[in-house]
Amino acid sequence: MAVARRPGAYVCGIDAAMDVIGGKWKVLILWALNERACRFGELRRLLPGVTEKVLTSHLREMEEHGIVHRETYDEVPPRVVYSLTSLGVSLNDALKPLGAWGREHVLGGVESAHSDRASRNPRSSTRKVG
Numbered sequence: 001m002a003v004a005r006r007p008g009a010y011v012c013g014i015d016a017a018m019d020v021i022g023g024k025w026k027v028l029i030l031w032a033l034n035e036r037a038c039r040f041g042e043l044r045r046l047l048p049g050v051t052e053k054v055l056t057s058h059l060r061e062m063e064e065h066g067i068v069h070r071e072t073y074d075e076v077p078p079r080v081v082y083s084l085t086s087l088g089v090s091l092n093d094a095l096k097p098l099g100a101w102g103r104e105h106v107l108g109g110v111e112s113a114h115s116d117r118a119s120r121n122p123r124s125s126t127r128k129v130g
Contacts, residue, residue: 020065021091025050025058030084030092031099033068037083067091 010016021027025047032038032046044055059082062068067088073079084092 017091017094020067021095023058025054026062027095029055029058029062030067030088030095033082033084033088034092037071037081039079039081043082062088 010019021030028047028050029043032043038046040055040059043059044050044052047055059068059070063070065087066085069083069085069088071081071083073081
């Protein structure tokens, strides 16, 4: 397993984990591969907005870290399938609470943020205009 920095160079475990999953797309690649192995084109469709160059780069880095397994089949045209290793599965499991936090506090929190503001300032939402 290749690591970008020496273990002693990290400040904490979060720092080490962020070195492995840093960037927007790596966590989304983990999410996409959580359910099943995918070919490159499938991953691109599951992650709208990712460029081919970035996806290729991230998959290589994740493979170097031992998170993603790349299986090449000797066919014409060659078929390449990406899947999570056991280390990748354990990383995905570690990210589940973060996803739950995002769903609760960001996705579901948009409506509750408005109601929180209204409860702190009763005039903001209870008063009718016009």
